[in-house]
Amino acid sequence: MELDQDLAALEPLGGFFVLRTGGAPRGPMTALARAYGNRTSDAGVNPITFRVEKVARTLNAPEPRIAASVAQQGLAARLWSVALGSAALYDAVPDLDPALLHWDPDAAAPDDLWLSEVRARPAHAASVADVVLLGHLEPLAAALRARHRIAPGLLRGNAASALAGAARQLDRWAVAHGRGEAAAHGRALTAELLAHPLLSATGTLTGTAFRRRSCCLYYHVPGGGVCGDCCFLRPPRSSARDASG
Template sequence: MLPLPGADRPLLRGPRGARRDRRLTAPDPVGLARSLDALQGFFGWQVSTDGLVPLGRALAEPLLPARFDAVREALANVGRASDGASGDAPGADPVVDPRVAVSAVQVGLVSRLWSVGLASALLHGWVPDLSTSLLHVSAGHRSPVPLASADPLAGRSVSGPVETVGALRDLILAGSVHDVDRACARLGRTSARVMVSNTASALVNSGRMLVRRRPDLEAQVDAVVRGLLADRRLAGGGSFPDGGSQFRRRGCCLYYRLPGHGLCPDCVLVGPGRPADEHH
């Protein structure tokens, strides 16, 4: 496997390591933000925390329930627009299961965390510290959802898949991802199985989006994604059966409950008589 950018940088011990050393190894914050923003989609990253709130505050009342409500209304609006486009006669207002909105909020936040972490690691040999104590997000539902750190120089230099998996596990999975999952399960009254399956699926799809933009990183992305899925905290979320390329969840995201939305391709419910939605 080709060495990752930044292979000559010393491995830092995370946010509690020597600040003097990490300032010599961290990429320029402005350059990092520009390179991630150029990937578009969920890879957006900004240097300043202006206009954002600490993640811990966004995951508590009243902000998180308000985000659930906003996403639920947005999903209902999609259902109304779909009815209008199909020419169907107006009927009852679309009813969106609250748990679907919770699932969508969690997927949106976790996908952004994985996307920023994977892209930064594989493009710069650097995993930013996305722990809840440092991470800032928008206070409410908006698209895209920008992310920023209170200390853009906090992170860990990495080289190769083993170090990359370790840093993503320590600085993202064990921190902000865990906290997002726990808050959504608690305040959104949604099962932990849905949360962990969403988190695993979001990781796989974030990797696929990065490969779509940077096909030269396919081997590295695959190694890191599979390494993370082997972690006990994600192992219950899904796997690649028989070592193949098709990921299969062990829990459902519940999106099939939305009007006009079928089963996702990686859904655990897909089987004989229950095909995946070809347009998903």
């Protein structure tokens, strides 16, 4: 199935799956290629640093690395959702080239994305990994680690957790709407992606449930607690026990 230029099939899946395309961006946005290169925006601000600082203020995060982790996982969830949803519903994924995909670091969650040109890529695991994992999440992790003390294993755990979360949401929608083929495609693709060498050590997938081997540090946020797929069953008593990778 070919991609339609407005990716309309993704709209019923919800905000994390929707991708704005064509026309002109709504407000100031930055090409993600520019952000990953740690370049400043036209306003003279580094977009990734701006996003991390915004998340830190919103969450009252006690350390910048916690906000960096949460910010990275939020963007990862958006990217995986677009790719998985497209693969399941179109049997193709949009080319999310960071030079074509624009981002508003000042937007509320879910991250606001705009794709300037819709070009189809294959929907198999190698292609999706190339589009999302290698094209975005690895350079995003490098940009974050250049500015924050945050472990590679933690960021890859976040990437895997975001993938599993997107897959569960897609699966719930597909089952509820009688789209068994989309559900099956999503589950199979997720399992293949989590077997990728960069993600295979991050956790265990059982059905649609994922248990990661690291912690995103969200429990440090006031009132945060641990996430449903965390390696911890309850918040550790000491930060010395952080599972940071």
